[in-house]
Amino acid sequence: MWILIVLSLASILVTVERALFFRxxxxxxxxxxxxxxxxxRAGRHREALERLSRSPSAEATAAAAGLRSADLGPIAAEKAVAGALALERSRMERGLAFLGTLGNNAPFVGLLGTVIGIVEAFDVLGRPESLSATGSLAPQGIMSSIAEALVATAVGLFVAIPAVAAFNYFQRRIATIMARSEALTNVVLAHLNAEVPPGSVNVEVRPTARRAE
Known part of the structure; x- marks a missing residue:
């Protein structure tokens, strides 16, 4: 049971740290x-990049990565965005594996404590000293062991439920942030795809002018 209490404290620390991170x-x-x-739209790419750099959000970090790679072309910008999103997702998911594992396994640890407690109760039941002076069973020792066994199950659930709730909450936050990141980076990529490189304008226009002559 002490293991569960230590794990509960660890899960609280992880939950608080993640909450502060997302905040x-x-x-x-x-x-x-x-x-x-x-x-x-105004062509002020440098100011746009500076604005994104001032934002602490993961969405802005991904969009800024695409804008920094604008000179390399839209495909390079898309790859830069994908790489930035992967890094941001990894940063956001830090510690969540612990919460998920704890939420899934804490009840089983508590159940193990319950089984051990019940085994001890039956062991007490089989001892001669469990009999009272009149020869009947003394229930005090048996009830005490069963109570400890049930407490282990309760502690396991007490640890697991908040861990699962925190895990699900942070997963929803990550999904929301990733969706908004995609929306924001699409703003950047749409503008980059719409822009025509200066060199390509001359290549396309000059042959047309010669044909007209």
């Missing part, structure tokens, strides 16, 4: 998306 990377993504779209 630290919050930003108004809707407003940022509108601002970014306006800057890119």
């Amino acid at each position: 630290g990377i919050r930003d108004d993504i809707s407003g940022l998306s509108r601002e970014l779209d306006g800057l890119l």
Whole structure:
């Protein structure tokens, strides 16, 4: 049971750390998306990149990675975005494997304690000293062992339920952030795909002018 208590404290620490982490990377993504779209429409790429760099959000980090690779072409920008998203997802998922594993296995650890407690209860039941002076069974020792066994199950559930709840909450947060990241990076990629490289304009226009002559 002490193992479960230690694991419970560890899960609380991980939950608090993750909550502070996600709180630290919050930003108004809707407003940022509108601002970014306006800057890119005006061709102010440097200002757009500076605006993204000021945001602590994972969404802005991914969009900034694509904008930094704009000179290499849209395909390179898409790969940069994908790489940044993978790194951000890994950063957001840190510690969640522990919460998930604890939530799935803590009840079984508690159940193991329950089984051990019941075995001890039956062991006490089979001892001669469990008999009272009148020869009947003394229930005090047996009830005490069964109570300890049930406490182990309760502690296992007490540890598992908050861990599972925290794990599911953070997974939903990650899914939301990834969806918003995709929306914000699509703003950048759409502008990059719409832009025509300066050199290609001359290549296409000159042959047309010669034919007209």
